[in-house]
Amino acid sequence: MNRWLNRVAVVTGASAGIGEACCRDLVAKGMVVVGLARREKVLQDIKSSLPADQAARFHTRPCDVSNEQQVKETFAWIDRTLGGADVLINNAGIVRKINLTDEGNSDDVRAILDVNVLGVTWCTRQMFQSLQRRKVNDGHVVIINSVVGHIVPAVEDFSLNMYAPSKHAITALTEILRQEFNKKGTKTKITSVSPGVVDTEIFEAGSWDQPSGMPMLRSADIADAVTYCIQTPPNVQIHELIIKPVGEAF
Template sequence: MDRWQNRVAVISGASSGIGAACARLLVAAGLQVVGLARRTERLEQLQQSLPEDQRGRFHRHTCDVSQESQVDRAFEWIERELGGVDVLINNAGIVLGGQLIDMPNQDIGRILQTNLMGSIYCTKLAAGSMRRRQVAGHLFFVNSTAGVAGYKPDPAEQSLNAYTPSKFGLTAVHEICRQELILKGSKIKTTVSAVLWKH
């Protein structure tokens, strides 16, 4: 981890769960971590829970990644204040109750905007920052077993409605991004992980 000392990692959905756990690990490893999330108070709680000597390396930024303008402002701040992005962890995601064929289109849109478009907004800006500075950065996509080929939901479980197609889409976004970076001769690496879905 030595080469990542004081490098800048951006984590979406950093206020809880996997995002918060990643933030704790990376801050402890010596990275400057920008936590993006909608819930300001949860980000504040996370920062206060860190050891005192690590709190200064955690930068909380209220941001709903489903809103492109908020993502733009967050990344503008990162460029201005921290010099750019070296690591991106696309983690933000939501699931809402209901079945795809019955639920309101507004709810479907919220899921797709957060889980899929939010990752695309962040990925484009992070990759742009890495490419402009010619750094060997890393893009991570936190996915789900619901987004891999062959996924078959248990009929006894709640419907994952638009969550499943959003995660299938994220699988494709990662693969396209990976191929494009190779074609451009970029040193940026990509990783996708499929977390076991449990409700």
């Protein structure tokens, strides 16, 4: 991690779960971290819980990644205030307890696509443009995907509805972005990290019951994987990393 010391990492969906774990891990390893989330009060609580030297390198910013204008303003602030982001962890994501064949779910369907797909698109675009303007050639974009971005298991208790298609879109988006990065002649890397079930509040937020007795990963497990991916040598790009808890059924 030496080459990332005091360089800037942006983490979306930073107020809980995988996003919070990534913030804590990266700032502990010497990076300057900007945590983005809609719940700024929770971000401030995280900052207050850090040791003084880490808290000084942890910055918070309210941002709804589904709002393109907010994303533009946020990355412009990062450029002005911190000199620009070198690492981006696209973690923000939502689920909803709906069935696609039912009426009255249009707002939820749009929200899933807006956050899970377009939010990643807006953030990656703004970060990459900043890298290009600053002539930074070694950035790294990480996208927190899901195993359901590769398979669609049949789950008895609920429908994966638009969540699985949104993650399949992320799988394709990762490759499209890799190709675009290459065509720009940059050495900036992109990695999709696809966890199985992770013990986070995404279940509560999506009105899903947390699976009982199902093997689950910890948020810290995914944060460790993110660190592993971004500290690879300059000639090594981990394009896709799938992580499952031992005993997962799908």
